[in-house]
Amino acid sequence: MRITADTHRCLGAGQCVLSDPDRFDQSEEGTVLLLRERVSGRDEESQARETVALCPSQALTLEV
Numbered sequence: 001m002r003i004t005a006d007t008h009r010c011l012g013a014g015q016c017v018l019s020d021p022d023r024f025d026q027s028e029e030g031t032v033l034l035l036r037e038r039v040s041g042r043d044e045e046s047q048a049r050e051t052v053a054l055c056p057s058q059a060l061t062l063e064v
């Protein structure tokens with residue numbers, strides 16, 4: 001499983017960085033920077049699902 005981030009949809013709200021700072025960062029413009037794409041194991045998957053749900057602009061997607 002992997003997570004993708006659409007920088008064109010991102011509003012720079014930063015919820016993903018607060019939720020999972022090991023996986024997300026923000027560029028100088030404020031848009032999302034994905035540090036780690038791969039999601040492995042149940043814990044990571046559940047955290048990834050939570051973060052995807054928190055994003056106000058639906059910029060994050062989980063793909064199998």
Ligand code: SF4
Nearest residue numbers: 010011013014016055
């Ligand atoms: S939570 Fe969504 S809108 Fe906010 S910075 Fe992350 S990807 Fe962008």
